[in-house]
Amino acid sequence: MRLPDKTTSMEEAVSQIESGATVMLGGFGVPGTPFALIRELLRQGQRDLTIIKNDANETGLGVDHLLAEGRVKRLITTHIGLNPRAIQMMNDGEIEVEFCAQGILAERVRAGGAGLQAIVTDIGLDTELARGKATVDIDGKPAMIETALRADAAFVHAAKADVFGNLGYCATARNFNPMMAMAADLVIAEAETVLPLGGVAPDEVHTPGPFVDHVVELGELSEEYDIVRR
Amino acid sequence: MSGAKERMVARAAREIRPGMVVNLGIGLPTRVVNHLAADFPVCLHTENGLSGIGPTLPAEQADRNLIDAGGAYVSTVPGSAFFDSAASFALVRSGRLDMTMLGAFEVAQNGDLANWKIPGRFSPGAGGGIELAQKARRVLVLSTHTDRQGKPKLVERCSLPLTAAGCVDRIFTDMAVIDVTPEGFALREIADGLAVDDVIKATGAPLILPEGEIPVF
Numbered sequence: 001m002r003l004p005d006k007t008t009s010m011e012e013a014v015s016q017i018e019s020g021a022t023v024m025l026g027g028f029g030v031p032g033t034p035f036a037l038i039r040e041l042l043r044q045g046q047r048d049l050t051i052i053k054n055d056a057n058e059t060g061l062g063v064d065h066l067l068a069e070g071r072v073k074r075l076i077t078t079h080i081g082l083n084p085r086a087i088q089m090m091n092d093g094e095i096e097v098e099f100c101a102q103g104i105l106a107e108r109v110r111a112g113g114a115g116l117q118a119i120v121t122d123i124g125l126d127t128e129l130a131r132g133k134a135t136v137d138i139d140g141k142p143a144m145i146e147t148a149l150r151a152d153a154a155f156v157h158a159a160k161a162d163v164f165g166n167l168g169y170c171a172t173a174r175n176f177n178p179m180m181a182m183a184a185d186l187v188i189a190e191a192e193t194v195l196p197l198g199g200v201a202p203d204e205v206h207t208p209g210p211f212v213d214h215v216v217e218l219g220e221l222s223e224e225y226d227i228v229r230r
Numbered sequence: 231m232s233g234a235k236e237r238m239v240a241r242a243a244r245e246i247r248p249g250m251v252v253n254l255g256i257g258l259p260t261r262v263v264n265h266l267a268a269d270f271p272v273c274l275h276t277e278n279g280l281s282g283i284g285p286t287l288p289a290e291q292a293d294r295n296l297i298d299a300g301g302a303y304v305s306t307v308p309g310s311a312f313f314d315s316a317a318s319f320a321l322v323r324s325g326r327l328d329m330t331m332l333g334a335f336e337v338a339q340n341g342d343l344a345n346w347k348i349p350g351r352f353s354p355g356a357g358g359g360i361e362l363a364q365k366a367r368r369v370l371v372l373s374t375h376t377d378r379q380g381k382p383k384l385v386e387r388c389s390l391p392l393t394a395a396g397c398v399d400r401i402f403t404d405m406a407v408i409d410v411t412p413e414g415f416a417l418r419e420i421a422d423g424l425a426v427d428d429v430i431k432a433t434g435a436p437l438i439l440p441e442g443e444i445p446v447f
Contacts, residue, residue, distance in 0.1 A: 028278040028315070031295045054315070055357075081354025082301065091350060099346075102277060102358040103319020110316050123323065124360050126395035128347075159295075171295040171312055172278045178314045206314075227292050227303065 003164040003197055006215045013188045013214040014040040017153050021046065024109065024154040024184055025053040025063065026177035029082070032169065033062045034155040034190050035224040037216070041155075042066060050074040052109070052151060054102065054176055056086035061224055067095065076149070078102040099129060104146055106179055111148035113182025113211075118147045154184035156207070161191035162198065165212030166205040174206065181207040188214045192221065234404040234421050235374070240265045241419070241447040242331060242372050242402040246272055250328040251321075253277065253362055256300040258372045259331035275327065277318050277358040282310030299358065319358065323365045330366035332359060334373040334401075336388045339435040341398040341410040343371065344390035356393055363394035375403035375432050382434030384408065384415060405429050407447065413438060419445045 014037060017023065023041070027033030041049075042065050049072050056077060057063045066072050067085050074096040080086040090097045100108065107119050122143045124130055134145045156177040159170035167189055169177055181187050189207075194217040239258060243265035246252055251273045254260045263283065266272065274283040276298040283298060284305035292303030321327060336344040343363050346356035363369055376382055384401065400418075401408045406429045407419035416438040420429060426444065430437055 028299075029297055029301050031278075031297055077355060079355040079357035081352075081357075087353060090353065097355075099355045101356060101360040102315065103322060103361045106315040106319055123364060126364075126392055127356075127360060128391050129356075129360070171293065172276075172280055172297055173295040174312055175279050175315045179316055225294060227289050227294050228301070229289050230301075 003209065005163040006165050006209075006212065007163050007194060008214040008216060010036065010040045010190070010216045011044075013216055014044055016186055017041065017046055019047045020049070021152040022050040022052065024151040024180040025051060026154070026156040026175065026180050027057075027062070028054050028172065028175040029057070030061065030225065030228055031171065032157050032173035032175045032177050033057060034157040035062050035222060036218055037155040037188060037190050038062050038066065039222070042069060042071070047071050048073045050076065052076045052149060054078050054105065056080040056083035058082045058228065059085065074098070076100060076105070078105050101129065105149075106176060108146050108149040109176065109179040109183045112150035113179055116148055118145045120145055149183060151180075151184040153186040153188065154180040156181045156187065156189045158189050158191040158207070160193045160195060160200055161189055161215050162195045162200045162209070163215060164197060165189060165209035165215050166200045167191065167207035167212065168200050168204050169206050178207050182211050187212045188216060190216045190218050192218050232404065237421065237447055238372065238402050238404050241407065242370060245370060245400070246270075246329065248272065251275055251281070251326055253322070253327055253330040253366065255330065255332040255359070255362065256357075257333040259333065260298060260300055260302065262331060262372075275318075275321065276304070277315070277322070277362075279313050279315060279318050280304070280306070280310060281313075281321075282307045284310070319361055322358070322361045325365070325367065327362070327366045329368045329370065330362040331370045331372050332362060334371045334383060335377075335390050336383055336385050337371055337373070337398050337401055337410075338385055338388045339410070339414040341396040342388045343369070343393045343398050344388040345393050347391045349391070359393050363397040368399050369397045371398050371401045373401070373403055375405040375429075382432055385434040405432060408437070411438065416440070417444065419447050422446050
């Protein structure tokens with residue numbers, strides 16, 4: 001018995017995504033953002049995308065390219081304060097932005113990945129984020145229903161992967177990647193190092209291989225992955 | 231940073247008690263770390279997935295995978311742990327976070343906090359702020375006393391969309407230390423060189439004054 005090899009070319013993996021798709025992108029700022037997969041999506045030209053990502057990166061990085069090229073229709077996110085273009089496009093009505101509390105975004109994605117329909121929470125009840133959301137009473141206290149999130153595709157960035165798609169993340173590059181890797185119909189992992197089977201020890205696996213559809217090995221990392229000098 | 235701001239940050243750092251788990255928000259709060267002694271027993275948490283934040287590093291020493299929530303390059307300390315965003319906010323919402331220090335656009339006299347949206351102008355989003363404000367055991371605000379136009383940030387009622395209602399316990403500004411009490415804002419301490427009248431004039435809501443001499447920071 002042998003676990004299957006899921007290594008794929010970047011072009012082939014990303015070509016399965018159609019215009020109009022919902023795509024989850026891992027990352028919090030630079031760490032964990034799948035810049036190479038985003039670049040390939042940019043190159044292939046898919047449009048009218050709904051992007052789910054913690055943030056909109058910074059000018060000239062990652063999601064900012066998709067915004068600049070007019071590929072994004074809708075953004076589900078927690079914070080876009082470091083991307084003036086995202087704020088401008090939102091203010092001008094060029095993109096629709098749905099803000100979500102950060103941990104609630106994580107839980108909505110986790111629920112989607114766990115086959116659940118929604119989560120129930122009191123987070124944001126006092127805010128405009130509660131508008132239009134159904135509320136319920138839990139033990140006499142109000143709470144609201146936050147629907148689970150799934151996507152057509154998820155792009156995640158791993159420090160290491162084996163060919164079956166067992167993934168290991170590095171430091172604060174983990175962030176949203178493990179939840180997103182469970183919450184999409186098509187999960188594409190880019191990895192800095194791709195190892196043979198057994199190369200990621202079972203106890204060091206952060207995302208188990210069965211969740212992952214394609215493993216793409218990154219060559220030399222582009223400068224987008226590098227230290228940001230502000 | 232002005233001397234008054236630096237003293238405010240130093241004063242806020244003294245609120246941290248040994249043994250606490252503390253989250254420092256983006257902006258002024260992250261500077262509090264510079265005022266904690268290397269051997270002070272505290273666990274600093276950052277919502278992007280690290281407990282045990284070490285000193286900030288310059289670009290040439292930075293690890294590209296290791297940042298805090300504001301994007302600054304940080305380090306680990308012996309005993310640090312990495313985790314995903316779901317675990318990070320499980321820690322916040324479940325009551326494990328003893329204290330958070332946050333920035334503010336407005337704080338109301340009932341403790342309402344607004345710090346994520348100025349409609350039509352600057353709407354960065356709340357990031358992790360809603361959960362931090364709503365669930366940390368103690369919520370401190372670090373902010374200039376007035377905005378860039380000189381308008382008070384401490385007000386009777388917030389005019390901006392709320393981050394969380396009734397969440398703020400104490401406010402540190404470049405002018406004063408002020409508590410949110412059931413009766414409203416209570417002046418506790420005043421910045422060196424200022425008169426009580428200066429603070430009253432710069433505050434957009436009534437101030438309850440202490441009896442006797444006011445401590446200076």
